[in-house]
Each structure stands twice: as C-alpha cells, then as structure tokens.
Amino acid sequence: MLKYILKRLLLVFVVVLGVTVVTFSAMHLAPGDPAEMIAVARYGEDLTQEEIEWVRATEGLDAPVYIQYLGWLEHVLRLDLGKSLITYEDVLGEILTRIPATLVLAISSLILSLLIALPAGIISAIRKNTIVDNACMTGALLGVSMPNFWLGLLLIWLFALSLGLLPSFGYGSIKHLILPTITLGPSMSAITTRPTRSSMLDVLNQDYIVTAKAKGLDERTILLKHALKNAMLPVITFVGLQLGFLLGGAVIVETIFAWPGIGRLLVDSIYARDFALIQGCVLFIAVIFALANLAVDVLYAYLDPRIRYEKK
Amino acid sequence: MTLLRIEDLRVYFNARGRIVKANDGVDLEIEETEILGLIGETGCGKSILGRAIMGLLSENVEIGGRIIYKGENLLELCEARMRQIRGKEIGMMLQNPSTSLNPVLTVGEQIAEVYRYHEGVGKEEAKKKAADMLKLVGMDPKRMDEYPHQFSGGMKQRVMIAIGLALNPRILIADEPTTGLDSSMKKQILDLMSGLIKSRDVSMLLITHDLEVAKGVCNRIAVMYAGELLEIAPAEKLLSEPKHPYTQDLLDSLPRMGLNPIPGESPSLSSPPAGCRFHPRCRCRSDKCSEKHPDMIGIEAETYVRCFLYKNDKSKG
Structure with a gap:
C-alpha cells in the first residue's frame, strides 16, 4: 500500500x-x-x-x-x-491566508452534496422507474441546469433581501456560510446523483448480489455491505474532481458572496493584472487538483482490493 | 421421501410485450439425499427453475403453480420467511465463480457473515466456523483474509461450495458448477461436491448443460427443453436406454459418441412450436406431433416421458 x-x-x-x-x-x-x-x-x-x-x-x-x-x-x-x-x-502568504475560507466552504458544500446525492442515487436505483426515481432524476436535471450565479443571486434575494434572515455576503460566522453552501452543495449533488444511480443499478445486477440474496441476507445488508462499496468506486472519481474544484476555490460563488477564498483572490488578481499573483494562484490550484486526484487513487485502493494488490 | 415438490410451475416473463414462457408447466420432485440432474441446452429455462425455487426472480415475472417444501408453498411465502429458507434450508451456488463472489470482501467474510446473520453467533465464532468450512472444501484456512481475485477458478468454486453448504441446508441448488473449469478440475469439484453432499445427507439439484457432468454423480436426471420437461428417469437408465428422441440425440451429440449435433436450433420461448415443442427437430415426428401437445406419462418405474411414441403404463405411472 x-x-x-x-x-x-x-x-x-x-x-x-x-x-x-x-x-x-x-x-x-x-x-x-x-x-x-x-x-x-x-x-x-x-x-x-x-x-x-x-x-x-x-x-x-x-x-x-x-x-x-x-x-x-x-x-x-x-x-x-x-x-x-x-x-x-x-x-504564498497571500494564498495561505485565503485557504481557511476556501476549506470551510469546500468541506461544508461537499458534505451537503454527498448527503443529498448518495441517498438520492441509491434510492433511485432501488426504486427504479418509480415516482421516487423520476423525482430524484428530475431534481438532478434541474440542479445541473441551474447556473450557480443565478441560484446564488436568487438565494440572496430571498433570504437576505426579502426575508432578511441571512447575510448576503461576507465571512466569519455559520450564518455567512449557509447561502454559499446551499448554492454549491445541491448543484454538485445533482452531478453525483446520476453516476451513483447508474453505478448502483449496475452493481445490483451482478451475480454476487444474487449470491448474497441466496445466502438469505436482508435487503439492508445486501445494499450497504455488498452493493454500496462496489458501487462507490466510479462515484469517487466524480467526488474527487469536485473536491479539487472546490479546494481550488469556487470562483463564481466566492465572488458572488464576497467569500475571501482562493477563487476570489484569483478573480481579484486578474482584475488587477497582478501577474505574479495570478501565476501563484493557478499553480496552487493545479497542485490542489493533483493532490485531490491522489486522494481519489488512494481511496480507490482502499476500497478495491484488486488495485491494492496489483503487481505485488 | 419427497423433500421438495414442484407442481405445474409456470414462469412467464414480460419482455417488451412478448410473453416469454421460461418454465411452462414443470412438475418435478426432489427426493431426500438424492442428486437430481437437470439437463438442457442453454436458454431452455433450467436456471430459471433454480431461481424460482429460491424466490430470486426479478419482479416483472408471473409465476404460477406451487413449490412445496416442508408443507409450505414457497411461492406464497413472505420475503422475511423466504430469507430464513434461503441459505439455511436451501442453498444455492451460481454459475460463474469469478462473478459470483463479491470482489471487495474477503472470502472468509463472505462465508462468516452467513453464520452471524442466520445463527446470531459472534465475530470470532463465525470466523472459526468459516475456517472449518474452508478446511472442509480442501482449502487452507489461512487464506481466509484474502480476496476472490487472489484465487484460481477452482479455488473460487470451492469457496462457493463452502458458502452453499455453510448452514448445512437440506437442498443445494448448483447451477452449472463446472463452468469455466478445465476437465481435471471439473472432476475434482464434482467429486468434492458429491462427497460432501452424501456425507451431510443433503439433496442436490445439479443444473447443467453437460451430460458428462451429470453422468458421474446424479441419481436421477430430468431433461428440459424449451421450458418444459421431456423425460425424467434414473440416471443409469436414462443414459443407457434414453426414451425421448431428444434425449437420444443429446447422448449422440456427446464427443464420446461421435459428436453428432442435433439439427436446427432451440425454439424461442416466446413462440414455441405448436404441438410437441421438439417436433421440428425430431427424427421420429409424425403428423400428430405438430398438432397435439403430448403429456408427461409414466412408462416404467420412475420413468416419465413426454412423447407420442410411448403408451401410458397405468400400473406404473
């Protein structure tokens, strides 16, 4: 390993x-x-x-x-x-001061996105071609088609301007985190729901699932133990890419909500034509992407013993 | 004593408007401690029969008839009761050991979970029992923490046997247990299976397309064609004096007998030929065969055949 x-x-x-x-x-x-x-x-x-x-x-x-x-x-x-x-x-110092903000937003929206995508994908697969499935898939389609900047502005209008419940921009408290997270999380979950569903469907048709059923195991054990680990393999690739994207700074959302993260820094430096800063940001984002991919590879190996023992 | 009785089993699939009659009026009994071979060409519905007994058919299927086990009709049982029967009363081994084991779980765990789930024993106890099971099928229990891809095909099939027999079921359904194995390995696996089954008083339904496989181990053989049974007889009798022309042709097609293929193709299960389903390929057909559908009749002791060439022997049937 x-x-x-x-x-x-x-x-x-x-x-x-x-x-x-x-x-x-x-x-x-x-x-x-x-x-x-x-x-x-x-x-x-x-x-x-x-x-x-x-x-x-x-x-x-x-x-x-x-x-x-x-x-x-x-x-x-x-x-x-x-x-x-x-x-x-x-x-480098400038970039490092921006990391906490980006990290907080990345983790909160990734967690929210997985909390939506995994159950939705799995339920759609189990209840294939039912109302539940169609509802999840329609939701996913809407989520994918809705641009972040538009959703973000809508949320600001509703929760900040009309209802006055949440701050429309800024950083520092949980309240500030809510709107950017709701903008990013669900739209990313829309991307992951579909591969989760198709991967789960594929796995549920495998012979080893029939073997598990023939053992007399209940549906819960079959799903969570026998199917899920296999079904997660392709999904992890998507999640890893999203994590890379988020850690590199969700440029649009950070800009809309004036979130002091890497993405915002990149946009500001482009406006200012600050070439050294642009170069630093791009390099940093690229390294983060490469590391996120490394994390995916390691997770893959952890989940799939066939990779772990390759050429041993 | 009859352990499991299948009565007029009908399994119809709805495939885009066409009704596929995978099993159409199957009557079959599995006796205590017998090895019953179910022989037929690919696609004749024999695997479907195995899955129907286990209650493992997909949901877009219509099932009729009865499958009686210990006084209960398995087709009417609720899912929770059926789960208690699967594995514990009736075990099953699937066709292809390479795809039938979960690639991300250790082989030890795949056996041990059966004990934890059905017998409620602890982790250590289940592991110990799984190790014993591996020993029983001739494997080194030290390898129980390895994953399926680290084993050869024959080894994986041994693991499948261990899973199928783990809870000491009354019946083991083995669906093509020798697929993908070379002939020396075939023999080993079959000997291992029949040995274990006899020593543990288990009955086995051996589903195979390979008469050679059935020959050595089966007590009785049932021949299936296009969703229905054409002949049931004690194994030796069926192999030495086959009654149905299809069985005769099947024996003739063995390499040992000169490798004579049966002309034509198996009919589609959605529109089988009228009359006897085998008549378009039959050497002995008469006009009657294309018009009337023959019934299964008893012609000698324990010998049943579905063919107009034979007369019902009332005293034996």
Missing part, C-alpha cells in the same frame, strides 16, 4: 512540474510584452520606453526564456512564489 502511494506521489510530482511549465509559459504566450504589463501594473499607463526597459532588466526578463523558467522554478521549489506586483505582499 505504501509503495502504491509513493508511486502515485511521484506521478503527482511529474504533473506539477508540467503545470509549472504551462503556468510560466502562459505569461510569455499572453499577448503583449510582459515587461510592459508589469510596468503598467505598477506605474500606470503613462510610460516611456526606457522605463519599460528598466523593468525588463530588473525583473530579469531579458534573459533567454528557459533561464528565466529555471530561475523561477528554483524559487518555486523553495516555496517562494514571488511578490505581488501591486501590493508587494508575499504571494
């Missing part, structure tokens, strides 16, 4: 290395001169060519691209993501 995790970890490292290449080249592939962009961000539009050249020299932008990359990579490996071009704040 340990060997398996180490192997996956090595793979994560390779992926992250690839991501650094992409992130770094993005700055150079973007239209416009990076030196000019930095200069504009710092000193405003009114610039002479000399000033731009001065920025180019001090930022090391006149060296060949691969030298620049290696220099940047060296810093990144030492966990130095540079300083914000605008505020001169440490980029």
Whole structure:
C-alpha cells in the first residue's frame, strides 16, 4: 500500500512540474510584452520606453526564456512564489491566508452534496422507474441546469433581501456560510446523483448480489455491505474532481458572496493584472487538483482490493 | 421421501410485450439425499427453475403453480420467511465463480457473515466456523483474509461450495458448477461436491448443460427443453436406454459418441412450436406431433416421458 502511494506521489510530482511549465509559459504566450504589463501594473499607463526597459532588466526578463523558467522554478521549489506586483505582499502568504475560507466552504458544500446525492442515487436505483426515481432524476436535471450565479443571486434575494434572515455576503460566522453552501452543495449533488444511480443499478445486477440474496441476507445488508462499496468506486472519481474544484476555490460563488477564498483572490488578481499573483494562484490550484486526484487513487485502493494488490 | 415438490410451475416473463414462457408447466420432485440432474441446452429455462425455487426472480415475472417444501408453498411465502429458507434450508451456488463472489470482501467474510446473520453467533465464532468450512472444501484456512481475485477458478468454486453448504441446508441448488473449469478440475469439484453432499445427507439439484457432468454423480436426471420437461428417469437408465428422441440425440451429440449435433436450433420461448415443442427437430415426428401437445406419462418405474411414441403404463405411472 505504501509503495502504491509513493508511486502515485511521484506521478503527482511529474504533473506539477508540467503545470509549472504551462503556468510560466502562459505569461510569455499572453499577448503583449510582459515587461510592459508589469510596468503598467505598477506605474500606470503613462510610460516611456526606457522605463519599460528598466523593468525588463530588473525583473530579469531579458534573459533567454528557459533561464528565466529555471530561475523561477528554483524559487518555486523553495516555496517562494514571488511578490505581488501591486501590493508587494508575499504571494504564498497571500494564498495561505485565503485557504481557511476556501476549506470551510469546500468541506461544508461537499458534505451537503454527498448527503443529498448518495441517498438520492441509491434510492433511485432501488426504486427504479418509480415516482421516487423520476423525482430524484428530475431534481438532478434541474440542479445541473441551474447556473450557480443565478441560484446564488436568487438565494440572496430571498433570504437576505426579502426575508432578511441571512447575510448576503461576507465571512466569519455559520450564518455567512449557509447561502454559499446551499448554492454549491445541491448543484454538485445533482452531478453525483446520476453516476451513483447508474453505478448502483449496475452493481445490483451482478451475480454476487444474487449470491448474497441466496445466502438469505436482508435487503439492508445486501445494499450497504455488498452493493454500496462496489458501487462507490466510479462515484469517487466524480467526488474527487469536485473536491479539487472546490479546494481550488469556487470562483463564481466566492465572488458572488464576497467569500475571501482562493477563487476570489484569483478573480481579484486578474482584475488587477497582478501577474505574479495570478501565476501563484493557478499553480496552487493545479497542485490542489493533483493532490485531490491522489486522494481519489488512494481511496480507490482502499476500497478495491484488486488495485491494492496489483503487481505485488 | 419427497423433500421438495414442484407442481405445474409456470414462469412467464414480460419482455417488451412478448410473453416469454421460461418454465411452462414443470412438475418435478426432489427426493431426500438424492442428486437430481437437470439437463438442457442453454436458454431452455433450467436456471430459471433454480431461481424460482429460491424466490430470486426479478419482479416483472408471473409465476404460477406451487413449490412445496416442508408443507409450505414457497411461492406464497413472505420475503422475511423466504430469507430464513434461503441459505439455511436451501442453498444455492451460481454459475460463474469469478462473478459470483463479491470482489471487495474477503472470502472468509463472505462465508462468516452467513453464520452471524442466520445463527446470531459472534465475530470470532463465525470466523472459526468459516475456517472449518474452508478446511472442509480442501482449502487452507489461512487464506481466509484474502480476496476472490487472489484465487484460481477452482479455488473460487470451492469457496462457493463452502458458502452453499455453510448452514448445512437440506437442498443445494448448483447451477452449472463446472463452468469455466478445465476437465481435471471439473472432476475434482464434482467429486468434492458429491462427497460432501452424501456425507451431510443433503439433496442436490445439479443444473447443467453437460451430460458428462451429470453422468458421474446424479441419481436421477430430468431433461428440459424449451421450458418444459421431456423425460425424467434414473440416471443409469436414462443414459443407457434414453426414451425421448431428444434425449437420444443429446447422448449422440456427446464427443464420446461421435459428436453428432442435433439439427436446427432451440425454439424461442416466446413462440414455441405448436404441438410437441421438439417436433421440428425430431427424427421420429409424425403428423400428430405438430398438432397435439403430448403429456408427461409414466412408462416404467420412475420413468416419465413426454412423447407420442410411448403408451401410458397405468400400473406404473
């Protein structure tokens, strides 16, 4: 098992290395001169060519691209993501202060989404083609089709403006957490309900379920012990992707509710054209995604002994 | 003594408007401590019969007739009572051991849970009993914490036998227990099964398409074709003097007998031929065969056949 995790970890490292290449080249592939962009961000539009050249020299932008990359990579490996071009704040420090907010929202909405999706998917599978099934599937379709920004605004209008029950934006208390969670959780559950249902249906048709029935076990044992663990395997992939997405900051929802998380930071840095901060955020989100995938792989191996003992 | 009696069993599936008559008027008895072979081509409804006894058919099915076990009609029992019978009174082994064991549970657990559930024994006790069961089927109990994919096909089938016999049921339904095994392994598994069954006074319904499999172990054999039984006879008699033309052809098609295939294909169960269901493929057919449906008649002691070639022997039937 340990060997398996180490192997996956090595793979994560390779992926992250690839991501650094992409992130770094993005700055150079973007239209416009990076030196000019930095200069504009710092000193405003009114610039002479000399000033731009001065920025180019001090930022090391006149060296060949691969030298620049290696220099940047060296810093990144030492966990130095540079300083914000605008505020001169440490980029990594800036990101770290945003993590708690993102983490809280991610965990609460993931839990809410699973609390809805798993029971709904399982019940739909057991009561296939009944009213319950149709209701769950219609709900899932609605949830998938409803855009987050629209649902978020509706909720603000209803609970904050009309009823005045909950704050419409901000961070700091449970009350602040409710609306963003209700915006994210159910819509994500809509995505997971469908694969849960189809995976459960598939598993319930397997021979080993008939064996379990032939043993005289009751429906509860068959479902929870014999079917669920098998049915969860494909679902975990979806949940892992969602977790990665959430931990990287739910950009739209964080923006609507002025939630001080990673997603909000990314959007703000894009508005401010703060390239160092954008680069840091993108890199951070990519690493989180890779780690979420690693978590999925490990969970897979935990649930499925066939993977655990591969090439033992 | 008759242990289980099937009377006029009819299992009809509704498949997109067409009625598939998987079992159409089956009468069969399983005697105490006998091994009864149920022989037929793929798709003749023999596995359905096994599942009907266990009450494990899907819900879009219409079942008629009666299945009497210890004075109760299994078809009328509630699900809770049926659960007490499954595993404990009537055990079942499915066709393919590779897909019939749960891939994410250890083999030990798959046996042990039966004891915990039916006998209410503790974890340790159940584990000990599962280990004994593994020993009984010739496996190393040390391997009980391993998962199904770590075992060979023959080993997995041994585990299936252990599960099927765990609670010492009165009847074991074995559906194609030798599928996917090579011939030396087939023999081993069959010997193991028949040995265990005899030593524990269990009756077995051995469902198979393979006459060679039935030959060595069965006391009686029933031949099924297109959802109904065509012949029932003691095994030796059926193999040495088969009565029904279909049984005769089936024996002729064995590799040992020259591998002569029966011409034509098994009929569809949704629109079986009128008259005798086998008549389009029969060597001995007469006009009567396509018009009238023959009844099952007793022609000698313990020998029944559904064919116009034979006359009812009132004294024996």
